[in-house]
Amino acid sequence: MAEQHDSIMGWTSQKYWQYVEDLAECVLDAYDGTTDIEDRIHEVADGSELVIYYGKAHACLWFSDHSDAIDDALGEYHAVFSFPALLCQAAYFALAADVRERVDRLQEEREAAAEKVTT
Secondary structure, rough: OOOOOOOOOOOOOHHHHHHHHHHHHHHHHOOOOOOOOHHHHHHHOOOHHHHHHHHHHHHHHHHHOOOOOOHHHHHOOOOOOOHHHHHHHHHHHHHHHHHHHHHHHHHHHHHHHHHHHHH
């Protein structure tokens, strides 16, 4: 996790990671097998206030473990026409990667809990 910082646009590290946890639970709870899980992750990340608002994108990138996820997704050269647009694009990819990572961990935890119940 990123180092502790007091607050950015009203967001703290603890608040950010709780938000990621809540989004991951939303993805899994709404996932019924008919919608691709990556589509659900895209929906929650793309609609997030941390992606929509330029100022809040700073907080996402500061606290995310994946602040460079835009490079993995778009390559070294990505077409961006303004700094605020770059912030929002980078925040989207960082948040989506954080949620995806947490979804994977929650799925494993839920599967392990289900196995304990059946054994």
